Amino acid sequence: MSGVSEDDFxxxxxxxQLLAALQTRLFWVGKEIPYNCDIKGKMCNLHSIVWELLQKEKLDYExxxxxNKCIxxxxxxxxxxxxxxxxxxxTREEADKLFDETAGLLRTLMTLRDIEEGTSKEKRRKFHExxxxxxxxxxxRWLNFLKQTGEAI
Incomplete structure (x- = not known):
């Protein structure tokens, strides 16, 4: 690679560290489901696929x-x-990009499995509660703090 020094790799x-991070329990926190991802030579908008599946009340055979095909x-x-x-x-930039893509794919897998098992809606409801x-x-707590400091009206 021209213009890239050994220190850039x-x-x-x-x-x-990157590989170990993919194995941690909450590696996917803050990672997005990819919008565009090349899978088998075809650009897929995984985010849209997952969103559409999440919006359905009941999943049919298709x-x-x-x-299953996506998984x-x-x-x-x-x-x-x-x-x-x-x-x-x-390079560090390539490694970070690849790590983010991989983490996004793994998050997508987890979400699709939750949708398939029917647990995604329940998890979302519990999260919002x-x-x-x-x-x-x-x-x-904030109001109590304000009262204690004499700042609350």
Whole structure:
């Protein structure tokens, strides 16, 4: 590669850190489901596919077939990306991009499996309940703090 020095490439230590990060429990936090991803030579908007499936009240046979096909292809692509991350000579920028893509693919797999199992709506409902409860608790703590400091009216 022209214009790229040896210092621009990831070290073995950095490579191991990235690969280990993909194995942690919450690796996907903050990672988006990819909008555009090349899977088997075809550009797929995984974000739209997942969104459309999440909006359906009930999955039919064709939806389940699509989910299984996506899971198969995405799993294969994620494994390819992980292998590339483990073996290719990559710059830090390339490694970060590949890591983000792989994490996004793995998050997509988890979401599709949740949709297929029918647990995604329940998880979303519980998240919103917890989020709302925590917002109310935080507001109460803030009001108590203001009262204690004499700032509340």
């Amino acid at each position: 990831i070290t073995e230590h950095e490579r191991k 939806d389940r077939k699509l989910i 198969l292809y995405i799993d294969e692509k994620a494994k390819e990306d992980e292998l590339d991350l483990a073996t290719d000579q990559l 917890t989020y709302s409860r925590e917002r109310v608790a935080e507001a109460r």
